[in-house]
Amino acid sequence: xxxxxxxxxxxxxxxxxxxxxxxxxxxxxxxxxxxxxxxxxxxxxxxxxxxxxxxxxxxxxxxxxxxxxxxxxxxxxxxxxxxxxxxxxxxxxxxxxxxxxxxxxxxxxxxxxxxxxxxxxxxxxxxxxxxxxxxxxxxxxxxxxxxxxxxxxxxxxxxxxxxxxxxxxxxxxxxxxxxxxxxxxxxxxxxxxxxxxxxxxxxxxxxxxxxxxxxxxxxxxxxxxxxxxxxxxxxxxxxxxxxxxxxxxxxxxxxxxxxxxxxxxxxxxxxxxxxxxxxxxxxxxxxxxxxxxxxxxxxxxxxxxxxxxxxxxxxxxxxxxxxxxxx
Numbered sequence: 596x597x598x599x600x601x602x603x604x605x606x607x608x609x610x611x612x613x614x615x616x617x618x619x620x621x622x623x624x625x626x627x628x629x630x631x632x633x634x635x636x637x638x639x640x641x642x643x644x645x646x647x648x649x650x651x652x653x654x655x656x657x658x659x660x661x662x663x664x665x666x667x668x669x670x671x672x673x674x675x676x677x678x679x680x681x682x683x684x685x686x687x688x689x690x691x692x693x694x695x696x697x698x699x700x701x702x703x704x705x706x707x708x709x710x711x712x713x714x715x716x717x718x719x720x721x722x723x724x725x726x727x728x729x730x731x732x733x734x735x736x737x738x739x740x741x742x743x744x745x746x747x748x749x750x751x752x753x754x755x756x757x758x759x760x761x762x763x764x765x766x767x768x769x770x771x772x773x774x775x776x777x778x779x780x781x782x783x784x785x786x787x788x789x790x791x792x793x794x795x796x797x798x799x800x801x802x803x804x805x806x807x808x809x810x811x812x813x814x815x816x817x818x819x820x821x822x823x824x825x826x827x828x829x830x831x832x833x834x835x836x837x838x839x840x841x842x843x844x845x846x847x848x849x850x851x852x853x854x855x856x857x858x859x860x861x862x863x864x865x866x867x868x869x870x871x872x873x874x875x876x877x878x879x880x881x882x883x884x885x886x887x888x889x890x891x892x893x894x895x896x897x898x899x900x901x902x903x904x905x906x907x908x909x910x911x912x913x914x915x916x917x918x919x920x921x922x
Contacts, residue, residue: 602690605677620673620694621662627698628654634741635706638797642709644878657705658698673697699737713875715915720800727777735796743793746781757790762798770806827871829917834867837910845902858886859903866907870914879903 601623604616632639632650643653661673670678676697677684684690711718724744728735734748738756769779777794784792838860846856862882869875880895883903890899 601694602684602687605674605684605690617662621658623691623694624658624661624673624698625654627695628657628702631699631702631737632657635702639706639709642713653705653709654702657702661697661701696737703737703742714870715911715918716804716870717800718915719918720803721796723773724796724799724803727773731777733777736793738793742796743791744777744796744799745793752791752793754789754791756793757784757788757795759795759798761788761790762795762802765802767806770802829914830867830871832917833910833913834863836913837863837906840909841906851902855887855899858883859899859906861886862903863906863910867910870911875907879907 600616600619604612604620607616629650632654636650639653643649661676662671664670665672665675677693680693684693707721711721727733728744734745736743736745736748741756743756765780765783769783770776772779780794780799781792784790784794841851841859841863842856845851845859846853851859862879865882866875879900880890880892883895883899884890887899
């Protein structure tokens, strides 16, 4: 690839852009996306396994939107972003930096989208943390495929970033006060650790889930006032809705017999327990197989998978609706 082929793509007129220039940018974007996804492979492996996706599949999904025209525009999305970028990009190195930033942001957005679709509690907490970031004038930066909350938009750091294991060691008391949550964590990182003052967003959401969604009420901080949500009741209601759908749409209509209905009910109860404790495990057959004698993979896929997947969706959609109604 010639030295300025990436920059040439963005600075050329539409009629000057060759298929070769476009393909180079698409390929470079794809390679960047794959790199960031590799950094996140352990984090997203459960999602990939459940949806039977490869890193290549996800990388393509991440960058596809960059190369379409939006809102009747004459230029594709990534060109619009380039034209609006400040400061103006004039060198190939700056252009590569720009492309890395844009693609990394798309990858992170897509990962969080997958999490939000999979876990309504993760979705709600993510919205709440994003609200705190906006209202406190904070920033989100991307580094090695991860998103961090920072007090500055500068990306030059002299120290290392806190690891997942070290973040888990932060005292739970620091996560209890929603109003001062980020301030307390910044203070701890500055004064009690040797790490950068940067809060890993994904790890923060997971800590909030495990601390606040365990056995009792959750204080939401989406608006100026605190709203209490009884999470266990919400999960129970989602479970009840799924079980009602199970019997009304499948058992009573003869699509499943009574024994199969009881097995599905037991599997749904196991799913509800896991949902309240961090999320559904990949391989839904593992929930059903203990309750159906000698269930093999082929029979599960042919007879039960679509039903179980649909009932899980009913349960999660009901929970998501209740979370929205409690805003």
